[in-house]
Amino acid sequence: MAASSKAIMNILQPAKRRKLSSSSPSPTDPLNLLNKSLSAKSTSSDLTPDQITRIELNKLSAKSKRNLKLCSQLVSNSKGSSGHVKLEELLVEDTWREVLPGELEKPYFKNLCKFVESEISNGSVAIYPPQHLIFNALNSTPFNTLKAVIIGQDPYHGPGQAMGLSFSVPQGLKAPSSLVNIFKELKQDLGCTIPSHGNLEKWAIQGVLLLNTVLTVRNHQANSHSKKGWEHFTDAVIKTISQKKEGVVFLLWGNSAQEKSN
Template sequence: MSWEEFFKQNDKLIKHIENQLEDTLYTPNHDEIFYIFKRVPFEKLKVVIIGDQPYSSSADASGVAFACKNNLNTPLLLERIIKELEKSIVKFKPPLNNQLEKWLDEGIFLCNFCFTCPIDDYKFKKTYYLLWEPFINNLVAYISEHTSVVFMLMGYRAITVRTSINEINCSVCEVPHPIYNYYQFKGCNCFQKVR
């Protein structure tokens, strides 16, 4: 089992997505869309955290969910996640930068429901989730069939992939979105549950 095998199995779907994206502006950059697969080897997976979509600024979006290329300003989403980690895990040390490299080294796979985010195309945003839905469902099904991990599904969209997860092999934690449902997210101790 490997990422290479997963991509072979989904070759037609990926080509379809690339065709749909061809004449649109989106983040992250094209060569960063699947960066997370290069960064976290399949055999090292421990936790899969799924968010909503990448940051809308190409200066921030990096191909790793929640991570940010820009180390000067921490996005509100990442800031709230770090605050919750600090409150719920006593020995937690905040990341040295916004790229979350240490988390990736530990086998934490950070992806979004949508691997790209459209820029300035609000009509396309309405159907954007439909474009990525088959890919993310195939991804979580593949992971959960071939390894035992903890899935953290962050927000409404991410929670919809639960039906594709083999819960005999894996455990699942549903979490309110740190931006859209902040008061439910704050103090929910979700990171304590997946520890």
């Protein structure tokens, strides 16, 4: 989506990560040396700001696609055995695993895994989004790139709609009224052009975390997976962002999402 041909990442200021008590990285640490080298190359280059932005977006897009491919492979490999992947394995973005230490081992999350895996294995009712997209929001928006969070309720519950990103629908489907309202607000406040489709993947890779309060749902049964543990998990995600990031913009759309402000 564009605002005077600008990407969202140019409209939103990068969020600062809060300083933690851990020691600073060693000057001789390989990753630190690599970052210095890359920084030096960027400084000495003749790239324009727009070119630098495009390069960064291409890198983020490639990482998102890599995470999506990993999840798809996990699901594909599971079909010969249990028919489903262990839920916790589908969160493949390392930056989120690093800032949520132990969260996936807590009793509530273990119970949530059993419930969702049972629902998928049962097969009598379709579960959305597809398995490989359940953690798509986190897998598409690494913690270190986070600039804004748009919180929704639960996934769209019609066939082919849910893609693991709040309010987003695949290109070719009509944009839901809730998303149209978001577009209208952006146009009014920032002068953004309203897109011709409702696929928000580009927002996600630019640092907008499109997080639903509940990450799964039964076919045509809104809120059917609420109060099963997802709320605890997404609360933990939001708490982590609040504690470890500064300057992140939160948009809470709908009553269920607004409860997160408490």
